Amino acid sequence: MLRLLQRGTCLRAMSVEAVVGEAGVSKATLYRRWPNKEALLLHLLKCLQAEIDEDTDLTGLPLREGLFRVLDSIRRPYLSERSGSNLAVLIAEIRMLPEVNAAFLHTVIGPRRQALHDLLAAAQRRGEIQADLDPLLIGELLIGPVLSRSVLHSDAPAPDARFCRQVVGSVLDGILTPSN
Template sequence: MTRTGTSEETAAAAAPRRGRPRSEAAEQAIVAAVLRLIERGYPLALLSVEGIAAEAGVGKATIYRRWPNKEELLLDVLQRIDEPEPPRHDGSVRDALVAVLEFLRQAALARRAHASLAVLSTELRSMPELYRRYHEKVIEPRRARMRELLARGVESGEIRGDLDLDLLGDLVIGPMLSRTLLRPGAELDDPALSATIVDTVLQGIAPPVTGSGAPPL
């Protein structure tokens, strides 16, 4: 029988590839350690790779193999704790806007339920570069999707087309963000809240005109 390979080739094929596989368990332990430290009151700016590694029970090298610096680790943590966004809604633009607001409502409820998430959102502004990166990677893509959705509504005739799309987006999501960021004790448990906000914005807040006269001032 003819041999199809040398013993050296066989050994090379059986040898493990260079580099260490990423450990999901280690990553989860590191992310959990960051959240625990924040919940205990450690400011973001004062967190250190050494402290995070000690809390997670790993070496600093384990962190640096996954993230080049503390800022990238914190950015990853921020992205991981975000609720998954709803898939594209191909129905009416009204229903798609309700889905967007429902995503924001659920994310706000999650933050209220976990102190570390609420603190993390507040502390983010203490690190301007991290705040900028978060907006670049998370917030701006969401705003772009909102503009695309509203443009679809203008094209379909569901939304008036004489206003700036960014302004329209602010009008839709502003009430939910106000309850999330500016009024931490405001009601968010009502499952009809998202639809109420969207329908109110789409219909306007002026009272309906009755008869031929203008509504009373």
């Protein structure tokens, strides 16, 4: 399925026959594990996410480094050879499949959003970040530029690690308490 997506086949036009042909397996093999191509897609997205999340343990990290790792983990799927720019198209297609979209938000996006929220809330409890700021808003302020460069503005330079560090620094300059 990933190879078909890489070659520009959109999800709606992708047949189960094309998927099994590309994988070199029978339909029965595919249907034994997944009820349909949407379930297979969700499985693939979870696997891609799991690879990224292995590198994104935030336990015990200083705030700045933890935020950098979150942003870096967001930009990488858009730049990898395996997913390329088709990931943006794929996510747009997923939004049109309510069940797949709900599962994607619950199993892939939700845990990442929660980890970022927890990191920011812990920093607020320690007095590092202004207590009156909404951690969800802070998360959006951090993630927005990376997603904008990755998905919306293909004419802009792709976000790299340096860009992610600049975003973290810029946002933190505005939200840290004066003593930090």
